[in-house]
Amino acid sequence: MTTDNLPAQFPNDPTSLEAIDRFRLLMLNYRSAVQVVRTKIHYLDQEYQIQNGHTLVDS
Numbered sequence: 001m002t003t004d005n006l007p008a009q010f011p012n013d014p015t016s017l018e019a020i021d022r023f024r025l026l027m028l029n030y031r032s033a034v035q036v037v038r039t040k041i042h043y044l045d046q047e048y049q050i051q052n053g054h055t056l057v058d059s
Contacts, residue, residue, distance in 0.1 A: 049055045 045055050045057070
């Protein structure tokens, strides 16, 4: 992670930068997991509609 674009008041020690980088990676992983769950719900709702003639949202 480069420090060139960080504001002056930002902590510039390696420990803080490493923690921020870990947090950023955690948030990216969380976002990916949420997308997987949304996709799974969409497919399950389609399957439910095929079997029952309406979606869970409609019922």
